[in-house]
Amino acid sequence: GQQVMQIPQYQHVQEGEDFTTYCNSSTTLSNIQWYKQRPGGHPVFLIQLVKSGEVKKQKRLTFQFGEAKKNSSLHITATQTTDVGTYFCAGTDRSGGSNYKLTFGKGTLLTVNP
Amino acid sequence: DTGVSQDPRHKITKRGQNVTFRCDPISEHNRLYWYRQTLGQGPEFLTYFQNEAQLEKSRLLSDRFSAERPKGSFSTLEIQRTEQGDSAMYLCASSLISYLRLAEKPFFGPGTRLTVL
Numbered sequence: 001g002q003q004v005m006q007i008p009q010y011q012h013v014q015e016g017e018d019f020t021t022y023c024n025s026s027t028t029l030s031n032i033q034w035y036k037q038r039p040g041g042h043p044v045f046l047i048q049l050v051k052s053g054e055v056k057k058q059k060r061l062t063f064q065f066g067e068a069k070k071n072s073s074l075h076i077t078a079t080q081t082t083d084v085g086t087y088f089c090a091g092t093d094r095s096g097g098s099n100y101k102l103t104f105g106k107g108t109l110l111t112v113n114p
Numbered sequence: 115d116t117g118v119s120q121d122p123r124h125k126i127t128k129r130g131q132n133v134t135f136r137c138d139p140i141s142e143h144n145r146l147y148w149y150r151q152t153l154g155q156g157p158e159f160l161t162y163f164q165n166e167a168q169l170e171k172s173r174l175l176s177d178r179f180s181a182e183r184p185k186g187s188f189s190t191l192e193i194q195r196t197e198q199g200d201s202a203m204y205l206c207a208s209s210l211i212s213y214l215r216l217a218e219k220p221f222f223g224p225g226t227r228l229t230v231l
Binding site: 006042044045088090102104106107 | 157159170205218219225
């Protein structure tokens, strides 16, 4: 079945440093979504990427979808303590036919030292 | 609050007991999902509904698990004869899907944390 791998598992940075998490799928994806989960919280939708090579920005966050639609990345510029949490990627494969049955990666836990 | 709500937020039960969780999605949302999340893992898909129809169940879902969405609004997830391995956070999510659009934005509820002793 479809597998989504995410690295690194943990990342600790000093406030102001940049952060990147990478996501790789064993199958070609129809789309990929990114979520943030604060400690003790629930996943919160950040963005969805659909097109090959797509790049989207949300303030300090930059999301990329690979040309082959099998990998993605999230980059945070100049981290702040409010960025602390686990970042998950989640994809649906092309055989799905619609945007359901998300397969989540294990997430990257980001901690920020003030 | 117009978000997804789940009840109860925490449930402690003894092995072998039955438990039922409830999810109230955002009112106009036609899709409802159940996921399970254990510590250090991402959510795992369990099942989903389009309105009142249950369209897919994960192979992870044993016969002890059953979900319903009788009127296409709230949903219940029941676990019979609970086992210690069922201990997890059970997350519900809802979304509005239109056949005119491919994009979908699921909203997750706060989850029900189940502990089986």
